Amino acid sequence: xxxxxxxxxxxxxxxxxFVRMARLLPEQFACVGVVTRTAxxxxxxxxxxxxxxxxxxxxxxxxxxVVVATPWPVTPEAVRExxxxxxxxxxxxxxxxxxxxxxALWGDVGTSGLVQVAEHSPFMPAHAARIAAVHGGIIGEAxxxxxxxxxxxxxxxxxxxxxxxxxxxxxxxxxxxTERLVDPVGRDGFTGAREARNAWNILATLDFGxxxxxxxxxxxxxxxxxxxxxxxxxxxxxxxxxxxxVTRWVDERTILTSTINRRVxxxxxxxxxxxxxxxxxxxxxxxxxxxxxxxxADDDLAVAGxxxxxxxxxxxxxxxxxxxADGCQDHLLGLAIEEAGRTGAPVITAREAWxx
Numbered sequence: 001x002x003x004x005x006x007x008x009x010x011x012x013x014x015x016x017x018f019v020r021m022a023r024l025l026p027e028q029f030a031c032v033g034v035v036t037r038t039a040x041x042x043x044x045x046x047x048x049x050x051x052x053x054x055x056x057x058x059x060x061x062x063x064x065x066v067v068v069a070t071p072w073p074v075t076p077e078a079v080r081e082x083x084x085x086x087x088x089x090x091x092x093x094x095x096x097x098x099x100x101x102x103x104a105l106w107g108d109v110g111t112s113g114l115v116q117v118a119e120h121s122p123f124m125p126a127h128a129a130r131i132a133a134v135h136g137g138i139i140g141e142a143x144x145x146x147x148x149x150x151x152x153x154x155x156x157x158x159x160x161x162x163x164x165x166x167x168x169x170x171x172x173x174x175x176x177x178t179e180r181l182v183d184p185v186g187r188d189g190f191t192g193a194r195e196a197r198n199a200w201n202i203l204a205t206l207d208f209g210x211x212x213x214x215x216x217x218x219x220x221x222x223x224x225x226x227x228x229x230x231x232x233x234x235x236x237x238x239x240x241x242x243x244x245x246v247t248r249w250v251d252e253r254t255i256l257t258s259t260i261n262r263r264v265x266x267x268x269x270x271x272x273x274x275x276x277x278x279x280x281x282x283x284x285x286x287x288x289x290x291x292x293x294x295x296x297a298d299d300d301l302a303v304a305g306x307x308x309x310x311x312x313x314x315x316x317x318x319x320x321x322x323x324x325a326d327g328c329q330d331h332l333l334g335l336a337i338e339e340a341g342r343t344g345a346p347v348i349t350a351r352e353a354w355x356x
Contacts, residue, residue, distance in 0.1 A: 003022075003026065003027060003028055003029050003030040004028065004029050004030070004064055004065070004307065004308070004310075004311030004314075005030045005032050005062065005063050005064045006018070006022075006029065006030070006031060006032065006063050006064060006065050006066065006067055006090075006307070006311070007031070007032050007033050007034070007035065007057065007060035007061075007063040007065075007066045007067070008031065008033075008034045008035065008066070008067045008069060009034075009035040009057055009066060009067070009068045009069065009070055009078050009082075010034075010035070010067075010068065010069035010070040010071075010074075010078075010092075011034055011035075011036045011041055011042075011044075011045050011053075012069060012070075012071075014069045014092055015034065015067070015069035016049065017299075017300065017303045018031070018067045018069065018303060018307060019031050019034065019049050019051055020049075020300070021300070021303060021304050021307055022051070023049075023050065024294045024296065024300075025291060025294055025304060028291075028304075028308065029304075029307060029308075029311075031051045032052075032060055032061045032062065032063050033051060033052045033053060033054050033059070033060045033061060033063075034049070034051055034052075034053045034054075035053070035054055035055065035056060035057050035059075035060065036053050036054075036055065037055070038055075039055070041053075042054070042055070057078070057081060057082055057085075057087070058085070063087070064088070064311060064314050064315070065087070065088040065089065065090055065310055065311065065314050066082050066087050066088070066089055066090070067089075067090045067091075067092070067118065067307075068082070068089055068090070068091045068092060069092040069118075070092070072094065072096070072097040073097055075091055075092065075094075075095060075096065076095065076096045076101055076104070076105045078091075079091050079095065079105065079109060079115060080105070080108055080109060082114075083108075083109040083112050083114050083115065086114070087114070088114050088115075088116070088310075088313075088314045089114055089115045089116065090116050090117070090118050090306075090307070090310050091115060091116070091117055091118060091324070091327070092117075092118045093117060093118060093119050093153055093154070093327060093330070093331070094117075094153050094327065094330070094331035094334070095115070095117055095324060095327045095328060095331070096328075096331070098335065099332055099335055102328045102331060102332060102352075102354075103352065103353065105324075105328075106324065106325075106328055106352075106353055106354045107353070109324070110324060110325070110353070110354055115323075115324040116310050116313065116320060116321055116322050116323060116324065116327075117322045117323070117324055117326065117327025117330075118303075118306060118322070119153070119154065119157040119306075119322045119326070119327055119330060120299070120302040120303050120305075120306045121150060121154045121155075121157050121158050121302070122157060122158060122161045122322075123301070123302040123303075123305040123306045123309075124298050124299065124301070124302040125262075125276060125279055125287045125289070125298050125301055125302075126244070126260070126262075126279065126287075126298065127158055127232075128279075128286070128287045128305075129260050129279040129281075129286035129287040130162070130232065130234060130241055130260070130286075131161055131162055132286040132287065133241060133246060133260070133281060133286055134162055134234055134236070134241070135164070138238075138239065138246060138248055138281070139234065139235070139236030139237070139238055139239035139240055139241060139246070139247075139248050140236040140237030140238030140239060140248075140249070141236055141237040141238075142162060142163055142164075142212075142234055142235070142236045143163075143211050143212055143213070143235055143236060143237065144163075144212065144213050144214060144215070144233075144234070144235045145158070145159045145162050145163060145214045145215070145232070145233070145234050145235075146214070146215040146217070146231070146232065146233040146235075147159060147214065147215070147216060147217070147231070147232050147233075148216075148217035148218065148219075148222070148228070148230065148231040148232075149218075149222075149230040149231065149232060150218075150222075150223065151218050151222070151223070151334075152218075152331075152334030152335075152337060152338070153327075153330040153331045153333075153334040154330075155216055155218065155334075156206075156216075156329075156330045156331075156333045156334050156337075157322075157326070157327075157330045158232075159206065159214045159216075160326070160329070160330065162234055163208065163212050163214070165208045165212055166355065167325070167329050167351060167352065167354065167355030168208065168209060168351055168355070169209075169348055169349050169350055169351055170206055170207065170208055170209075170333055170336070170348070170349045171206070171207040171346055171347075171348050172204060172205070172206050172207075172333065172336040172337055172339075172340045172346065172347045172348075172349070173204065173205050173340055173346050173347075174202055174203065174204035174205070174216075174337050174338075174340035174341035175202070175203050175204075175341060175344065176200055176201070176202050176341040176342065177200070177201050177203070178198050178199070178200055178201070179198075179199055179201055179219070180196040180197070180198065180199070181196055181197065181199040181219065181220075181225070181227065181228075182194070182195065182196045182197075182227060183197060183199070183221055183225055184225070184226065184227065185224045185225060185226055186221065186224050187223075187224060199219055199220040199221065200219070200220045201217070201218070201219045201220070202216070202217075202218050202337060202338075202341045203215075203216070203217050204216040204217075204337045204340060204341065206333065206337075216337060217231075230243075231243065239255075244259050244260040244262075245257055245258075245259055245260075246258050246259070246260060246281060258281055258282050259281075260279055260280070260281050260286065261279065261280050261281070262276065262279050263276075263277040263278050263279070263280065264276055264277065265277055273293075273295060274295060275289070275292055275293065275294075275295045275296075276289045276292070276296075276298075276301070277289055277292060289301065290304075290305070290308070291304050291305075306321060306322070309321035324354070325354035325355070328352065328354045329352070329354065329355075332349055332352065333349060336349050
């Protein structure tokens, strides 16, 4: 199969994730160019990333799809421009800054069938394995998710994918508090901090109806701060998943607890190089690394998986990996969490146009 040819609009931190996939996996991905606003920034990108740059999306050399990784206010206009030219789009999260922007964007491009959203969290190996376990019926009918891992629309995307909830109205309640916390690591590495500082925390509940609900717990800088670890609990009618431990009913006298096992090469006397091979549960592979040999971190594996799935969709070989409707719903609920946390009052979302 020929590499998936994609262009990128934007040259920021997240844009580089996609370009890096083409550099590390040239047999599967080819970045045909990056759109930058100025020639000066273009020259910087060409030196640092090793890809050609242009000033407008129309100048990209025949991409199969274009990744839009721009600041929030810019994203809707970039998406509209590409859709008007009939180009498939993978838009970074969120696809528009606010609820009105989501509605306007959907009104303009929602029925085009050309827009996917780069919500990569469900493609991360550990989450993909948990989703496979839940959708495989191992814990029966899933009813609730408790997540303290990533923020707002990312967390909502995971919750909705795990529970298989659609676009009906949701009741959101939240509180925001301040706690003291040392912040030893940031995006750029260790901070050298020794003293605790004030850090905000949002604790929210989401009621999706029909007995399905979620608890959201996120602390400022939890993406990087190792003093706040990732936690996820999925509860079902016949068991639950707590992080990597899966407890489930087998028969009227048997309850089993097993662990989702991560098999990694390159440890001790294994000379194959450090890399993820697969995640499994009791001999059943839940996630297999399709990019073995590239030695990617989990976040990079998620980006590569999403890019591969989008390319397969563009070529008519697979279903949509993450439609615009889902990206809009994720951000709508993320905005509701913020509003409920800010006001202390419940927020009830309505069924939006993208639900249809």
